[in-house]
Amino acid sequence: MLHVSYILFTGVAGAVDEKLNIGDIVIGEKCFQHDLDPSPLFPKHTIPLTDKKFISCDAHWIDAAQTVAQHFVRNLDQAIDPTTLLPFGITAPQVHVGIIASGDQFIGDADQTQTIAQETPGTLAVEMEGAAVAQVCSEHQVPFLVLRVISDKANHEAHINFMAFIQAVAAQYSLHLVSAILREMRGL
Numbered sequence: 001m002l003h004v005s006y007i008l009f010t011g012v013a014g015a016v017d018e019k020l021n022i023g024d025i026v027i028g029e030k031c032f033q034h035d036l037d038p039s040p041l042f043p044k045h046t047i048p049l050t051d052k053k054f055i056s057c058d059a060h061w062i063d064a065a066q067t068v069a070q071h072f073v074r075n076l077d078q079a080i081d082p083t084t085l086l087p088f089g090i091t092a093p094q095v096h097v098g099i100i101a102s103g104d105q106f107i108g109d110a111d112q113t114q115t116i117a118q119e120t121p122g123t124l125a126v127e128m129e130g131a132a133v134a135q136v137c138s139e140h141q142v143p144f145l146v147l148r149v150i151s152d153k154a155n156h157e158a159h160i161n162f163m164a165f166i167q168a169v170a171a172q173y174s175l176h177l178v179s180a181i182l183r184e185m186r187g188l
Contacts, residue, residue: 006061006143008181009133010174012166013100013125013148014107016117020150022160023090023169025069025177026124027062028100028146030054031131034116034123035103045120047135054099055134061145061185062097068180069095069147072173079176084168088160098124100146102131108152125150145181149173 013026020026032054037044045053072079073093085091099122107113107126116123130146137144149170151162 004140004142006058006145006185007133007137008061008145008147008178009130010147010178011127011129011149012151012170013127013130014113014152015124015150016101016113016126017096017098017124020096020124020153021090021093022088022150022152022165023085023093024150025073025093025095025173026100026148026150027065027069027095027097028057028130028134028148029062029097030056031100031102031134031146032120033103033131033135034101034120034126035105055131055138057134057145058143061143061181064184065145065147065177065181066095066097068177068184072177072180080169080172088165088169090169096124098122100124100130100148101126102128104128113153147174147177147181 032045038046038048042048073095076093099120101116101120101123116126125148127148134144134146151165151170
C-alpha cells in the first residue's frame with residue numbers, strides 16, 4: 001500500500017471577493033462545498049455525519065506557501081516575461097489566505113458568485129475540486145494545501161483566452177510555487 005505524506009493541490013479559480021484580480025494567488029485556509037445541500041437531514045453545506053462545513057488546510061503548509069508566494073509575486077518578472085502577463089492584465093498580483101469554495105459546476109454568473117459570498121462571508125475564490133480533495137485528505141489524515149491562481153472574476157466579465165492563461169500563466173505559477181513550497185517544507 002502506498003503511503004501519501006502530503007498533498008499540494010494547485011490550479012485556477014474564479015474570484016468571489018471583489019478585491020481579487022486575475023493573477024492573484026489564493027492559499028486555502030479552509031475549503032467548503034458551496035453546492036452541498038443534504039437538508040433537511042443535515043444543515044446546508046455540512047458534510048453528512050461529520051458536522052463539518054469547513055475543512056482546514058494544514059497550518060504549516062499555509063505558512064510555507066504564504067512565504068513562497070509573497071516572494072514569487074515580488075519577483076514575478078524573473079519567472080514569467082512581463083509581456084506574457086500584460087494581455088491578462090497582470091501587473092501587481094497579491095497573495096491572499098482564506099476560504100475557497102468548491103462545486104460541481106463552473107461559476108461564471110454574477111448572481112451565483114454573489115449567492116456564494118452571501119451564504120459564506122469571507123469566501124475568496126470558487127473552483128471545482130479543492131473541497132473534495134480536502135475532504136478525502138481529512139478523512140485519511142493526510143496534510144494538504146489548496147493553492148489557486150485567479151483566472152477570472154467568476155461573473156462572465158472574463159475576456160481572456162482561458163487555455164492561453166492556463167498555458168502561459170497558471171502552469172508557470174504552479175511550476176514555480178510547487179517547487180519552492182516543497183523546498184521550503186523540506187527545510188522545516
